[in-house]
Amino acid sequence: GRRSNRMTRLRPEAMRAANPVACCRPRSGRLRVATLLEDLLDAQLRKGFDPAQEGLDPLLCAWEDALSSETGVINLNDEDAERLATASHHWREGVAGNVxxxxxxxxxxxxxxxxxxxxxxxxxxxxxxxxxxxxxxxxxxxxxxxxxxxxxxxxxxxxxxxxxxxxxxxxxxxxxxxxxxxxxxxxxxxxxxxxxxxxxxxxxxxxxxxxxxxPPSLSGGLASRLGLAIKAELPERSRGFTLGESLDWSWELMIGGVTLTLRELERLSGKRSPLVRHKGAWIELRPNDLKNAERFCSANPELSLDDALRLTATEGDTLMRLPVHAFDAGPRLQAVLEQYHQQKSPDPLPAPEGFCGQLRPYQERGLGWLAFLHRFDQGACLADDMGLGKTIQLLAFLQHLKVEQELKKPVLLVAPTSVLTNWKREAAAFTPELNVHEHYGPRRPTTLAALKKALKDVDLVLTSYGLVQRDIDLLESFDWQGTVIDEAQAIKNPSAKQSQATRDLARTRKGTRFRIALTGTPVENRVSELWALMDFLNPRVLGEEEFFRQRYRMPIERYGDMSSLRDLKSRVGPFILRRLKTDKAIISDLPEKVELSEWVGLSKEQKSLYAKTVEDTLDAIARAPRGKRHGQVLGLLTRLKQICNHPALALKEKEASEDFLQRSAKLQRLEQILEEVIEAGDRALLFTQFAEWGTLLREYLQRRWRSEVPFLSGSTSKTERQAMVDRFQEDPRGPQLFLLSLKAGGVGLNLTRASHVFHIDRWWNPAVENQATDRAYRIGQNNRVMVHKFITSGSVEEKIDRMIREKSRLAEDIVGSGEEWLGGLEMGQLKELVSLEDNPS
Structure with a gap:
């Protein structure tokens, strides 16, 4: 009290002037000081506090957003509002009995x-x-x-x-x-x-x-219902087993922890009392118990390894409507169950013979995991974080099958069009023994006979989601050894046509030995989108869509039922392998900076514009006086780089059109990667050398994610520049994406909050690119930095990238003199450099 009185007397006059009427009231001074202290303490505690929303209930996220907003209003949809009302009612009821x-x-x-x-x-x-x-x-x-x-x-x-x-x-x-x-x-x-x-x-x-x-036998839950006690073992075999093979097994009826025979159940049911004594315990009989038991006994079902894996994935699963209360696995079966449910990781596999490169330890574990699930004909989702090498692990797995002589028929790989080129390049680099074919373009086979002819001796077939939807009848009729989907979030909407077509393709099971999904998105946390993925991989795991909606989606999304969420995760957990860059077991395997080449193609409009620009400009350069040729060559190269980015840039368009995304393959791939970056809560720097492109891209990205994307260019003032850097670097709620002009932002900045760097268009001087990368990769950086370098396949971008990587004499010239050396090329060299290759090797 004495301290508060002293603080009241010493408070500044500004506080007295804020409300002179209130200051005249008794005790108002002490109250005002107390209020001020409360506000100061609250502000200090909130400073730098960035609550993690990952895994948080949507209602709590909405509550936090309301607290941080100016209005303080919680915005909820009808389902969440209903759920909040229900939860509030139960809370009030609970408080009444808990005082x-x-x-x-x-x-x-x-x-x-x-x-x-x-x-x-x-x-x-x-x-x-x-x-x-x-x-x-x-x-x-x-x-x-x-x-x-x-x-x-x-x-x-x-x-x-x-x-x-x-x-x-x-x-x-x-x-x-x-x-x-x-x-x-x-x-x-x-x-x-x-x-x-x-x-x-x-x-x-x-x-x-x-x-x-x-009483224990009547304590409720599944244990008090009529169910089964099972003993099972794997038969002895010289080789591995498939999930469909039968186990050696026996069973007993069980209720309330007490076993009984069908004849005993019939006798007890004859008493016409729901509570009966059996073997010294009281148990509850339900109207359909006898009927369910008779149906089960007359069916005399077999128990497969698939059934055993499902029944042991979570408590309370059923076999022909009877819950399994006890499952006693023999030694051989127990060893498989422990591995399958990830209590023990499958043994890692080294890189197979014929694989060009070295797998990191976590990639060897991923390869072993894929091989383990393949052994049991079960679908697998490899959901490693971006940059951990999902592509490499899948290619190593296919090479492993080929070495083991298990690759008898082609494997179909479905991916977004924007990454088909990347798959072809990576396969050529890491698994040159795999015969790769693209099912794409107007000349692709349209009949089964033509397809069989085209795929003779082929190991891996690449196609797009759009073509699966268009050619579904043809592709369904072919005997594939396996189906792989890349960027598997493309099928997350179960009702979308491309999602239905992709799942239909896997569901036919015509010769399809395995199904694999690759995605960097944390699918295990996407309840509403998980069903479509599992319906592709293992349809039996989550059942039909309506069952999934009633059993999991509604309880979890509408009512926040954590028990259902745990049950769901235990069911899908064995089929999803997710490793993060932040995992300490992974960090030791990674270098500080990971450089990734993002190979992309050209859209139809880009190809046409590129070819016309080359044709028109080469003639003009050939006729130009020698003194003007140098500037015209550099001008041509600049226009070609602009076309590789987006036709709108080369055509001097001022706004992003409605079909802005579809017009550029590079933009499509950029958006896919940025979606993973944003969902992971990471931050990224995006470098371009064209201010006009930065403006168009900023407009598109802000509209796409409905959030601020600052763009630092040469016209940015010193004050604005520092404000952009501070918001990105210091503000917990600051922008996740930061666009920079390569010349304006390539030096002099400290942007260590970024863990991704994108070089959207290439500055053909490695030193300049490295300087830009070092805005994030520098002292103070606590994360691995992923550097994404975009290369347009078959274009001038690829050819100069090849020169740089091959450490040729020209590459040394590039480092020393920027792009000036390109202006002095002879016409034959220039034509070879800028000509567009439709089918690059």
């Missing part, structure tokens, strides 16, 4: 031998530890002085008990008989009343804050 440290508790006991009535005893139970209980007699005897529940003091225990019994009466009417005495301690229930308590009233009593303890 005291203890609550009333009802304990049901089973009848004594030869008796029909069920004892129901009253207890006082600790809220924080339900195992701490005292009989009602102790509560009545304690009186107002209170008692101890373990170390928990309870004041007025008799009032707590009476209040709880009163709430119990509103839910379970038979309690009224037990309250006839002044100090009730127990009562008896008829079999019908006991059944109501077990089946429905127990849950309702818990909802209003009354504890209920039932």
């Amino acid at each position: 005291a440290p203890a609550r009333a508790c009802l304990e049901l006991a089973t009848p004594a031998e030869g008796e029909d009535l069920w004892p129901l005893r009253f207890f006082l139970q600790a809220e924080s530890d339900p195992t701490l209980k005292l009989p009602a007699s102790a509560a009545w005897a304690a009186g107002p002085r209170g008692l101890q529940l373990g170390e928990i003091p309870v004041e007025h225990p008799s009032e707590v008990l009476l209040e709880g019994m009163g709430r119990a009466l509103t839910v379970f009417a038979p309690i009224e008989r037990g309250l006839e005495s002044a100090t009730p301690e127990a009562m008896q229930l008829t079999p019908a009343e006991a059944f109501v308590l077990v089946r429905t009233a127990a849950r309702q009593l818990r909802d209003v804050g009354v504890g209920v303890d039932l």
Whole structure:
């Protein structure tokens, strides 16, 4: 009090002037100082605080956004609003019964031998530890002085008990008989009343804050339902097994932890009582139990390895409508189950013979994982973080199959058009023994006979999602050894035509030995989009779409049911391998800077414009006086680089058109990678040497992600430049993407918040590019830096990139003199440099 009075006297005059009327009121000065201290402390605690939203409930995310907004309004859709109302209701109900440290508790006991009535005893139970209980007699005897529940003091225990019994009466009417005495301690229930308590009233009593303890065999959940106890083992084989093969197995019926035969079940059902005694335990029989058991016994089903893997993935799974309460696996089967459920990782595989390159340790583990799931004919989703080499691991897996002589037929790989070139290049570099064919373009086969002829001796066939949709009848009729989808998020919308066509292609299973999905998106957290992926990989895992919606999507997305989320993750976990760059086990395998060549093609418009520009300009250069030829050559190269970026740049368009994305293959690939960057919460620098391109790109990216994308160019003032850098580098809510002109932003900046650097168009001087990269890759950088260098296949970009990588004499000239050396090329050299190759090797 003395300190607050002193602070009030010493407060600055500015505080007094803020509200002179309030300052005249008693105690208003102390109140104003207290309010100020509260605001200062709140601001200090919030400074630099960036709460992680990954894995956070959508309602909590909405709440946080509201707190940080000016309006303070929570914006929810109808489903989330309904879910919030339901959750609030349950919270209020829970608070009503949780204000005291203890609550009333009802304990049901089973009848004594030869008796029909069920004892129901009253207890006082600790809220924080339900195992701490005292009989009602102790509560009545304690009186107002209170008692101890373990170390928990309870004041007025008799009032707590009476209040709880009163709430119990509103839910379970038979309690009224037990309250006839002044100090009730127990009562008896008829079999019908006991059944109501077990089946429905127990849950309702818990909802209003009354504890209920039932006999173990009647405690609710799947364990109290009729189910199966299974013993199973893998038959002895000389080679591996497929998931469809049968196990050696036996089973027993089980309910409430007690086994019984079909004949015993028939006898117990004849008593026409839902609660019956069997082998010393009371169990609950349900109307359809006998029918389900008879159906199961008459079917005499086989148990496959696939069934065993599914039944052991999560508790409560069913076999012909009967839940599996116990699964006893033999030694051989147990070893497979442990590996399959990732309790033990499959053995890593080294790079196969014929693979050109070296696999990192985590990539060898990925190869071993793919081979393990392939051994059981099961689909696999390789969901490694961007830059960890999903392409390389898949190619190594195909080479492994070829070396093991298991690659008997072609494998179909479906990818976005923008990455087909990259696949062809990577296959040629790492697995030159794989015969690769592109099913693409107007000359592709249109009949099954022509397709078979074209794919003779082919190992890997590349095609696009669009062509799968267009050629589905043809592709479905071919016998593929396996189907692989790259950028698997392309099928996330189950109702989209390309998603349906891709899943239909895998579902035919005509010769399809395996299915693999590659994606850098964390699919295990995308509940609403996970079904389509698993329907492609392993349709049996999540069932039909309507079942998935009712069992998982609605409980998780609408009601935030964490139990359903855990169950879902346990089901899909064995089929998804995800490693992050931030994983300490991965970090040790990676260099500090990872350089990635992003090979892209040209759209139809880009090809036409490129060819016409070369044709028109070469004639003009050939006729030009020698003194003017140098400038015209550099002008041609600049226009070609602009075309490789986007036709709009070369055509001097001022705004991004509606078909802006479709007109540039490079932009399509850039958007795909940026989507992964943004979803991962990373930040990225995007370098271009063309200010006009930066302006167009900024407009498009801001519209695409509805967020700020600053662009630092030569016209940016010094003050604006520093403000952009500070927002990107220091602000936790700052922009994730930062566009920079290569000349304006290539030196003098410290941008270590970025973990990705994109060179959208190439500056043909490695030193200049490296200087730009070092804006992020420098002292103070705590993350691996991924450097993405875009190269347009068959164009002048590829040819000069080849010169640089081959360390030729020309590359040394490039380093020393920038691009000036290009202006002095002879006409033959220039023509070879700029001519467009349709089918680059």
